[in-house]
Amino acid sequence: MTDTPQSRSDLAGRLGALGLPPETATAIAGAAKTAKLRRGAVAFRPGDEPAHWLLVLSGRLRVSLVAETGREIVLYRVGPGESCVLTTSNLLACTPQSAEALVEEDAEAVLLEAATFRRLLGASAAFRDDALAAYASRLSELVHVLEDTVFHALPQRLARAILARAGEGGVARATHQDLAAELGTAREVITRTLNAFSRDGLVTLARGEILVRDRERLTTQAQAG
Numbered sequence: 001m002t003d004t005p006q007s008r009s010d011l012a013g014r015l016g017a018l019g020l021p022p023e024t025a026t027a028i029a030g031a032a033k034t035a036k037l038r039r040g041a042v043a044f045r046p047g048d049e050p051a052h053w054l055l056v057l058s059g060r061l062r063v064s065l066v067a068e069t070g071r072e073i074v075l076y077r078v079g080p081g082e083s084c085v086l087t088t089s090n091l092l093a094c095t096p097q098s099a100e101a102l103v104e105e106d107a108e109a110v111l112l113e114a115a116t117f118r119r120l121l122g123a124s125a126a127f128r129d130d131a132l133a134a135y136a137s138r139l140s141e142l143v144h145v146l147e148d149t150v151f152h153a154l155p156q157r158l159a160r161a162i163l164a165r166a167g168e169g170g171v172a173r174a175t176h177q178d179l180a181a182e183l184g185t186a187r188e189v190i191t192r193t194l195n196a197f198s199r200d201g202l203v204t205l206a207r208g209e210i211l212v213r214d215r216e217r218l219t220t221q222a223q224a225g
Contacts, residue, residue, distance in 0.1 A: 011110070014057060018081030023126035028055070031120060032110045037061070043101035043109075050090040050097055053117040053131075055083045059107025064181065066100050073149070073184030075099060076141055085138035088131065091117055149184050157183050158193050159222035162203065162210055172210040197221075 008029045015025035034057065037043055043054070043061055061078040063086060078084050078101075086099050091114055112120065120127045148157060161182055165172035176194065180187040194210065197203045202218045204211040212218055 015055075015081075015110070018057070020081065021126060021130065023124070024130045027120055027124040027127040028110060028112065031116045032112050035109055035111055037103045037107045037109060039103050039106050041103045043103060044087070044097045045100050046096070046098055048097040050087050050114060052087075052111040052113055053083065053091055054078075054087050055110040056080055057108040057110060059103065059105040061107060062102045062104045063099050064102070065098075071184075071186065072181040073145075074182050075145060076138060077104070082138075083131065083134050085135050085142070088135045153224075154183065154185060154189065155193055155196075156222055156224050158190065159197075159202075159218050162212065163215070163218060163222055166210070166212045170212045170215070172212070173208060174210065175208055 011032065011034065012022075012025045012029035015028055016022060020028070037059070039059075044050070046066075056078050058080055061084070063075050063078065063084060064072045065075060066072045076085070084101065086097065089095075090097055121131065122128075158179065161174075161179055162172045165174055174182075176187050176190045179194075180190045183190070194203065194205055197218075198205050200217075202212075202214050202221065204213055
């Protein structure tokens with residue numbers, strides 16, 4: 001993680017361009033520093049004490065739960081203009097990190113030291129309202145991830161993941177391990193399910209790619225259950 005000096009006005013402008021209200025952007029810029037995070041780096045691990053509140057300016061982080069066996073489930077991603085809800089939660093509760101954050105794309109982030117974050121919560125109503133609104137919104141997404149994992153069958157969830165990644169182009173670029181982490185299951189289970197999709201004519205499998213052959217039937221699979 002490399003610190004990158006910026007003027008307060010420049011940083012406030014960048015935050016404003018990402019959609020933050022002017023008062024919130026000014027409050028953050030007046031107390032924050034920025035840092036560059038390289039792809040593949042781990043921003044934090046389970047057990048780490050949360051030293052900073054983090055908001056992404058560019059790039060993307062993936063926040064996951066990782067078991068001792070190496071099995072992973074992706075909780076959410078943090079992109080430009082977004083803060084990390086688990087870091088916010090841990091700062092508020094003064095508890096260690098419970099997940100891992102991996103830098104998926106070279107990123108730049110705004111960092112507020114823990115004491116500064118708590119001071120701003122009390123001193124700036126705009127910052128407090130925006131930080132807690134982002135926290136609440138992302139928390140509802142986490143509940144959705146939990147509901148999806150518990151209540152929906154894997155073929156349904158996998159079909160949705162393929163369609164979301166494929167878009168209009170019809171090609172989902174993802175490895176079996178990528179999809180296993182996304183859906184919280186084992187790579188072998190993903191491979192078996194994809195092979196079944198392939199035998200049924202829903203998709204064609206290639207190295208690192210999944211071609212949607214029958215979008216209508218795959219969509220029906222995604223909506224089943």
